[in-house]
Amino acid sequence: MTDTQNRRAGGRAARKAARAAPLTDAMRPVRPGMQGGTYKPLTQLDMERINEAALIALEEIGLADAPQSGIDIMVGAGAILGEDGRLRYPRALIQDMLAKANREITLNARNPKYDLHLGEKKVHYGTAGAAVHMVDVQTRSYRESTVRDLHNAARIVEHLNNIHFVQRPMVCRDIFDNREMDLNTIYACATGTEKHIGTSFTEPDFVDDALEMLHMIAGGEDKWRERPFVSNSNCFVVPPMKFATESCQVMEKCIAGDMPVLLLSAGQAGATAPAPIAGAIVQAVAECLAGLVYVNAIKPGHPVIFGTWPFVSDLRTGAMSGGSGEQALLTAGCAQMHQYYGLPGGAAAGIADAKLPDMQAGWEQAMSNVMAGLTGLNMVYEAAGMHASLLGFCHESLILADDLLGQAMRCVRGIEVSEDTVGLDTMRATCLGGPGHYLGSDQTLSLMQTEYVYPILADRNSPKEWQEKNRPDLIEQAVVRKEALIVAPTPAALPPEVDAQIRQRFKIHLN
Secondary structure, three states: OOHHHHHHHHHHHHHHHHHHOOOOOOOOOOOOOEEOOOOOOOOHHHHHHHHHHHHHHHHHOOEEOOOHHHHHHHHHHOOEEOOOOOEEOOHHHHHHHHHHOOOOEEEOOOOHHHOEEEOOOEEEEEEOOOEOEEEEOOOOEEEEOOHHHHHHHHHHHHOOOOOOEEEOOEOOOOOOOHHHHHHHHHHHHHOOOOOEEEEOOOOHHHHHHHHHHHHHHHOOHHHHHHOOOEEEEEOOEOOOOEEOHHHHHHHHHHHHOOOOEEEEEOOEEOOOEOOOHHHHHHHHHHHHHHHHHHHHHHOOOOOEEEEEOOEEEEOOOOEEOOOOHHHHHHHHHHHHHHHHHOOOEEEEOOOOOOOOOOHHHHHHHHHHHHHHHHHOOOEEEOOOOEEHHHOEEOHHHHHHHHHHHHHHHHHHHOOOOOOOOOOHHHHHHHHOOOOOOOOOOHHHHHHOOOOOOOOOOOOOOOHHHHHHOOOOOHHHHHHHHHHHHHHOOOOOOOOHHHHHHHHHHOOOOOO
16 A cells, blocks of 8 residues: 555544544533524514413413312412403413513433423423324334333433433323323333433322322432422313313322423314414413413422424314424424523424334424424424324334434534634645645544534445445334344333332333
């Protein structure tokens, strides 16, 4: 080999070694909680008009069907109960409760290194939903989801850097008793991952048992209350503009148990919410402001996620179209309204209407996830694994989403412009008597791991290299990785004595 060839070979080896070197947390080019906010579909005037419309809706239309406990709480705070049974909210009451609301919250995890710090425009991606089917990519078919599927999803997420929390993404269809299903949902998630968990409850009476289990997992009620690692996903309203009575009672119990609450308003534009994107945002904002009054009248400053979560309909059929551009815009607009009020917020993105992890799923999941992140949405729910407009969940898609969300977070991070990054010194050294390329420069080597994100499964080989590697298939690789992660050790496993106590107290279906 010539000296030039030796230098090139040495440069390639150095680059390969630099790229393969393990990353410390400080070196990672993307990490949870990076600041978004560069994309703003709404102007300041737009946000003010939406706010004004929401306040008028609360003053003049109000919400129906609050439980008696909620009526007493909110009337005591200043809401007005009309003869029609609807609660109406003076804008002064809304302003008072906004002043009492917690502006920055931490969603704890069982392992503190996974804690999520919400506020400003810090972005976190995770799962959510209530899929009733699992996608089998090998048979290209759907089957009912099980508690084992849920546990395996949590185990997979434990090992994925770009999925930051696990809100229950599917229903345990093999457990027919609702109380047992709620308890086993918590158990399946908490024994699969040390990351933050979100769950819901079917009935208020199930919350006490769930809190008892969580106290056992945490090592005592005091330790749970100090670091609650599960939040309640609470559909406290049934759009349009009605409270969900039992969910409100669940919420009251969760607040008493120091469990953070996601106030989730999930209207569907053109069906249970106004068809215009702006109108759907107005209704969701109004409903969540009413929820904010409810929570802060019970316990000022209780950790709450402002969950404006409206969906989109395909108005030709009425079917949900979660993978649409309209959905992406709707979620981005909601994120801006969270920032308008200075509240930690969450909404849905990453939903695929596609039935399988194919090209349609790729564009649907990427478009809304990137837009949500660029807008600075604190909690991006349903960001990974969801198919068939939330009816199906896919483990392989969950794994592929780790690559997708890594790229999304790189977009969120943006472009750093400084004296070093504009690169004039390196340009001079390269162009004036240098090698005429940047491949082996100190700057290139130093930035390979901190400036660029490298996918785990996505294929960047040339066609020739792809052929030489026996034309690797993306889905097949995801299947292989899924099987490896499911059996990989998880630090979330409970101490044997604690697990035995839980199994003695509750009927655990996971073997």
